[in-house]
Amino acid sequence: MNFNELLIACDPIDVTGSPEGELNGQIVHDSRQVGSNDVFVAIRGHKSDGHKFINDALGKGASVIIAEEPAPENTGTAIWIHVKDSRKVLMPLALASQGNPQESLVLVGITGTNGKTTVATLVYQVLTHLGYNASLLGTVSRRIGKSELPSKLTTADPVELAADLKDMVNAGSTHLVMEVSSHALDQHRVNGLRFDVAGFTNLTHDHLDYHGSIENYLNAKKTLFDQLEERATAVINSDDPSADVMIEDTKATVWEVSFNDDSGFRILSNTPAGLELDLDGTYISSTLSGVFNASNIAMAYLICLALGCNKNSVASALSEARGAAGRMEKVQIYSSISMPTVIVDYAHTPDALENVLKTLSAIKSGQHRIHVIFGCGGDRDKSKRPVMGGLAETYADLVTITSDNPRFEHPLAIIDDIKKGFNDPAKALIEPDRREAIRQAIENGDENTIILIAGKGHETYQEIRGERHDMDDRMMARSAMLNKSLNIKTRGEAN
Known part of the structure; x- marks a missing residue:
């Protein structure tokens, strides 16, 4: 990319310096990643402002600064491009590069x-x-x-x-x-x-x-x-x-x-x-x-x-065509033992949870009962928690409230928010350990039980206090089903 292409992508208010020739560096918006001759785009984020790190970028060798502020008196040899909205120009710049x-x-x-x-x-x-x-x-x-x-x-x-x-x-x-x-x-x-x-x-x-x-x-x-x-x-x-x-x-x-x-x-x-x-x-x-x-x-x-x-x-x-992973995905094992029907779905919004529960209610037979296991993400929209609790109580026969990705919130605080949506909070089973919640539901379910494990779908981790721990609802369910099958067979052989 040459400077002319860069300026077309930027639509600048003002340019300080003499932009000409080819650009040899990368487009970067994280000052920690700036290298020699890179173009640093200063972006105002929700948690930090890239403009505060312009001097860091210059110190690391950035040859071009793109910012929503006019150039200071001394920018050294760097070219300063003043734009109205640096977020809006980042993608056109990246594409041009x-x-x-x-x-x-x-x-x-x-x-x-x-x-x-x-x-x-x-x-x-x-x-x-x-x-x-x-x-x-x-x-x-x-x-x-x-x-x-x-x-x-x-x-x-x-x-x-x-x-x-x-x-x-x-x-x-x-x-x-x-x-x-x-x-x-x-x-x-x-x-x-x-x-x-x-x-x-x-x-x-x-x-x-x-x-x-x-x-x-x-x-x-x-x-x-x-x-x-x-x-x-x-x-x-x-x-x-x-x-x-x-x-x-x-x-x-x-x-x-x-x-x-x-x-x-x-x-x-x-x-x-x-x-x-x-x-x-x-x-x-x-x-x-x-x-x-x-x-x-x-x-x-x-x-x-x-x-x-x-x-x-x-x-x-x-x-x-097949559906996407973790979307109404049925978990099955080969077993001669009757098992509950286990479905994993990414439903993590009120509308998605209601749609899945309505679907299961519409297609189940008279003997079936629905057991939903779900939680809500920590450090995210709290207003949907009681709504989802109310929907679970309305459409499911059994409800286990567990942890989703609690992040930096206490799991029990999230669970308490969900319970506020219940007409009768005593109807909710509480098990903060998601693995244990899945195991218990499968262990206690039978061929007439439809178990919906909702919220995480395709995800293979659980976020707890800044760390990602291995957690795959499908693998947890499959493991619980295999253990149940093995235990039933073992008891049968002992008798």
């Missing part, structure tokens, strides 16, 4: 409180099934071409994201399907990406600890559609009350997902084995269950059509 790889990719972005991961995974699987070299970025998976890498954030930091896009192009990818979080939109992490298709799943109670209000949360999501160009397509779940606001200022063509009576979409069957759908005359069979997954499948279907895929080919691919 990587040769603007986004221009070689068809971009699909999906936002919403719940369903992002499932929709993104389905679209990715369809594209791959149809022969495209697609990449995927999201909460569960980070697939660059044929390589699978650890996923850190739903939507990555701009510098990392731009590097990922460059790697995708180098790996031969033509399409990128990515989840776009409200945090990323609020922090302008996808600023400069020209999405070809964007999807909106829904908007419900979540992240109010960060956004402050549901209105701010909605407006953050809305920016994805505000920035779409006329050539783009917005695929919207119009059954969601926020749909109209989401698209009121978009220039894109709008396609709607709806299962209202006047739409052409119908749920033909919803059973534990899966869904059968009629999407405006196209039949789709899926192993996913639940009304909420009908909407996710329909959105994935329309997104693929917006990308130019054949509808019959998409329907066939969706019939073979």
